[in-house]
Amino acid sequence: MTKIAVVGLGNMGRPMSLNMAKAGHEVIGWDLSPAAREAFTKDGGRVGNGLEAVLDSADFLMTMVPAGPQVRSAYLDDGGILSHASKDTLLIDSSTIDVETSRAVNQAATAAGYQMVDAPVSGAVPAAEAATLTFMVGGTKEAFDRAKPILEAMGKNIIHAGPAGTGQAAKICNNMVAGTNMAVLCESFVLGQKLGLDPQVIFDVISKSSGQSWALNSYCPVPGLVSTAPSNQNYKAGFAARLMTKDMTLAQQAAQTAGVATPLAAQARAMYQMMVNSGAGDKDFSAIYEMLAEDRSS
Amino acid sequence: MTKIAVVGLGNMGRPMSLNMAKAGHEVIGWDLSPAAREAFTKDGGRVGNGLEAVLDSADFLMTMVPAGPQVRSAYLDDGGILSHASKDTLLIDSSTIDVETSRAVNQAATAAGYQMVDAPVSGAVPAAEAATLTFMVGGTKEAFDRAKPILEAMGKNIIHAGPAGTGQAAKICNNMVAGTNMAVLCESFVLGQKLGLDPQVIFDVISKSSGQSWALNSYCPVPGLVSTAPSNQNYKAGFAARLMTKDMTLAQQAAQTAGVATPLAAQARAMYQMMVNSGAGDKDFSAIYEMLAEDRSS
Amino acid sequence: MTKIAVVGLGNMGRPMSLNMAKAGHEVIGWDLSPAAREAFTKDGGRVGNGLEAVLDSADFLMTMVPAGPQVRSAYLDDGGILSHASKDTLLIDSSTIDVETSRAVNQAATAAGYQMVDAPVSGAVPAAEAATLTFMVGGTKEAFDRAKPILEAMGKNIIHAGPAGTGQAAKICNNMVAGTNMAVLCESFVLGQKLGLDPQVIFDVISKSSGQSWALNSYCPVPGLVSTAPSNQNYKAGFAARLMTKDMTLAQQAAQTAGVATPLAAQARAMYQMMVNSGAGDKDFSAIYEMLAEDRSS
C-alpha cells in the first residue's frame, strides 16, 4: 500500500486527499489550522500528529497551500519538509504559485537529493471533488512518471509540461488567455446589445465565427444562453474573480521577470483587480460582465 | 430569370458576382474603376454601360465597396442608386462599414420606398471564391427573406441579425473579440516559451482548457502547430492585419458613439495599428505574434 | 460699431456673448431652445427674431453648439447659416467637435466664398464668465487676424494653431494628455497610500520631480493638498468627466481616422467612460481618483 502525506487541507486539498484515499492509498494529512484538520477528520480523513509524523515513511508528499511564501516556508523552513522527509519521498507541489519560487524550491529539493514536481491544477472545487482535475506537471520525466499514478486518483488529464516550473508556467499561460478572452467577450456583449442585437444572436454569430472561445461556449457571461454557465446561477463561482486576479497577477510577475510585453493581459489583470476591489471578488470571473454593462450615465 | 446589379467589382465583389452568375442569375456589374471593370470582363463577367443602365429593371442591387463614405455616396449622391433604381429593386449592401452610416443609408432608402438590408460578410477572398461566406444580415424579416436566396449563391451561413444596422453590428462584435483573442494568445505563446515551455505543450494545454479559442484551433499564430493556419505560410493572409485594424476601428467608433467602455478592444486596436504602421499590414493578423516576440534587448 | 451674431446660447455661449456685449459690440443671439433664448434675455442679452434676422448685416457670426452634427446642420442645412449670411460675415465656430466635420464645414464655407475659423476654447464656465478663455484657432492668417479682436473680448490667450481644423486638433491633443496625466496620477496616489506614504509626501515628491504636471499642481485629485482644486469642493466641476470623455473620444476618432496608435489615450478614454457609466459624469474629471481608490475587496 502506498503512503501519501498531504500538507494543506483547505477547500481543494481536502477533497483531493479524500479521492486519493478512495483510490486505495493510505493518506495522512496535516494543516497548520486546527479548523482545517478538524474538517478533514469529520469528512473521514486521517490527520497525523504534526508534520514530522505525517512525513514518516511516506512514499509521496503533496502540498496544496495558498501562495509562494507558504510553499517556500513549508519546504525550506527549519523543521520543514526538507528537514523531515525521506529522500525516497516524491515531492509534489500542487499549489498555484509564482514560477520563480517554484523553481527555487525545486532546485533546493533537488540539491538535497529529492525528486520533486510542480503540479498545479485547473478546475475548481467541484472538479476536485469529482476527481476530474487537470494537472500540469513540471519536472523530470522520471519524476513525472512516478507522480502520474497518484495524480490520476484526483484528475483525468495529467500533462507533462516540461522541466521544473513549467507546470506553473503552463497554468498561468492558459489562465491569462482565459481571463482576457472572457473580458473582451463581455465588452462585445455590452456593445452588441447597445447596437440593438439580441444576446442570442450575438451568441449564435460568435460561437460559429472567428470569435469563438471556451469562455463563450462554456462560461457564457450573459445569463440565459448556456444553461450550465455560472451566469445562470447569479455568477456563483465557478472560478472566482479573486482567483483569476491571483493567476493573472502571477502571469504578470512572470512576464515582468522574463522581460515580456503583455499589454492585453496587463490590462485585463487591472480590470479583474477593479472588480475585486468593487467587492465582487467572490463571484465567478464572468461577472466582469456586470461591471462593464453598468450604465447609470443619465 | 432574376436580374442582379452589382456595384463594386474589387477582390471580393468580383468572385461574389461570378458565383451569382454561376447560380443561374443574370448579373450585370459596375465599378468606377476601369481596371476593375476590365478584370471582371476578363473573368467572364458582364459589365453594364454606367450605373443607370446597370440598375435598369434589376430585381436586386448589391454594393460591395470599401467604406462608409463610398456607400453613402453610391446610394445618396445625385445620380446615385436611389436616383435610378426601381422601388421594386431590393437593395443589399455587403460592404463592411460603420453602423451609423449603415443605419442612415437604410433610413434614407426606406423613406424613399425601398427595402434594404446590410449584409456584411465574414470570410476573405478564398471564401468569396468558394461561395462559403457567412452573411450577417440587418433589416426587416421580409427584406431578409427576399435577400436570402440570392445570398445563398455566395455563402453557406445566412444569419438574420435583427433590424437595419445589426448586420454590421454583429460583424464588428465578432471581429473585436477575434482580434483581441488572437493578440493575447500571442502574448501567452511568447511568455510561455520564455518560461521554458515547448509551443506544442502550450497548444496542447490551452486547446483543452479554459483558454481555448478559434484563434488557437484555426489560426494558431505559432508556425508548426496547425497545418492550415496562415502562420504556416509565412503569415500570408488569411485575414490581413490591415482589415482587422479597419474592423476593430469600426467597433471602437460604434462603442464611442454608444457610450460603451471597451478597454481591451481599444487596446487591441492600438496594437494592430502599430503592426500596420510597422509595415506588416498585409500579413495575416496572427503575425502580431512576430511583433510581440521580437527581442533584441541585449 | 461691430455687429456680432451668435448661434448657441447655452452655458458657454451665454456668458461669452455677454462679454462681447460688455466690450462694446452689438451682439444678437439665437438658439433653437426657447428656454435658452429666455435665459439670455433675462441676463440682459438681445435675442433676434430667427436665424435670418440675426445674421442680417452681421460682421461676425459665432456658433457654440454641442457637437459635430449640430455644427454641420447649423451651417449647411437649407435655411442654415450659409443660406443667409453675407459673404462679408466672418464665421467663427467655437464648438468643440471632431476634426473631420470641422474641416468639411470650413471647406464648404470657403467654397461658398466665406472666411471661417474653428476656434474651440479651453477653460470651462467660470473662465467663460471671467473672459479668461484660451482660444485655439484654425484657419488662414487673414481670417485669424480678423477674428482675434473679437475673441479677445472673451479670452486672454488667442493662439493661431494653423490651417482649418487645427484649432480642434490642438484642443484634443492637449486634452487627451490632460486626461491621461490625471488618471495615472490618481493610480499613483492610490498606490502610494497603500504603500504607507502620506498624500502630502507624494505631492511634495512628485511636484518637484519628473512626474510633475498641471494635473498635480492645479487639479490635485486628492483633497487637502491644493486648496483651489475641485477635489476640495467634493469634486464639483471644474471640467466634468462627461466633457473629458467627449474630448478624449474626439481624440480617438481623429487618431483612428489618421491611422495613429494611441494605446494610453485609448485606455484612458475607456476609464473615463466607465466613470461616466458609473453615474459620476457630472463630477470633475479628477474624481476618477474615487473610482481607482475604491476598495471593498475584503
Next chain:
Amino acid sequence: MTKIAVVGLGNMGRPMSLNMAKAGHEVIGWDLSPAAREAFTKDGGRVGNGLEAVLDSADFLMTMVPAGPQVRSAYLDDGGILSHASKDTLLIDSSTIDVETSRAVNQAATAAGYQMVDAPVSGAVPAAEAATLTFMVGGTKEAFDRAKPILEAMGKNIIHAGPAGTGQAAKICNNMVAGTNMAVLCESFVLGQKLGLDPQVIFDVISKSSGQSWALNSYCPVPGLVSTAPSNQNYKAGFAARLMTKDMTLAQQAAQTAGVATPLAAQARAMYQMMVNSGAGDKDFSAIYEMLAEDRSS
C-alpha cells in the same frame, strides 16, 4: 572624521563615493567586480581589502547595487553586511529595489539592532557627478536625521518619505507617473502632426494648458523644441528606457502585491518593455516617441 563604507562602485556608486570624499569624509569602497574596484581607484578612490575590512569601524555604510536580490544578499548572506558591521554603523541602501525586499531587509537589520534607511535617488549619472541628486528616504526620524548630513554631500534634495520602504515607494510612485506622462505626450505629438499641427504649436499650446508636465518642459520628446532635452542629442540618455522599464516594473510589482489597479501604468510598462525589446533600451525613455511615430503603413 566620519568613516563611510560603500558597497557597489558602479556608474552611480563611484561618483557618489567620490563626492562624499570630496566633502571631507573618509570613504572606503568595495565591489565584487575587480573592474569596478580598479575604476574607482583610478578615479582617486580608496578600495578596501574585502567587505569585512571595509566595514571595520565605519560610521556609515552605503549600498548601491542593481536590484533586490543583490541587496538581500549583500546584507543577509553569511559573511554579509549584518555579519560584520558594528551595531553603531548606520546602514543606508541607495539602490532602487522592490518595496517588499526593502522592508524585509530593513526589518532584519532592525531586529539585529541596526538603524537602517532606504534612500533611493532620482537623477542619473550627471546628477550623481554634480552632487545634485534627490534622495527619498524611508526609515525612522532618528535614522533619517543621522543619514541626512551624509546624503547632503551627494544631493540637494533630501526628503523624509516616512517609515522603512517608503523611500522606494516614493520613487516608483513618481516614476510610474513620469513614464506614463511621457508616453501619452508622444502619442499626442504624433497625432497632432498627422492632423497638420506644427510641433512648436503643440508645444506652445500644451505647455500653457492642462496637459503641461515636466515631460514636456524638460524632456520634450520631439527634437528642436527644448534645447537641453535628450531628444536634441539623438535621445542619448538622460534616463534610459531600460531603467524606466525597471522602475515601472517595480511599481507594477508593488501594485500587484498591494491589490491596486493601475491600468495606465500597467499599459505604459508594456510599452517601454516593447521599446527595450526592439533594441532601443539604452536610449532615453523619451525615444518612445520614435516607436509611436513609426509609419511604414503604405
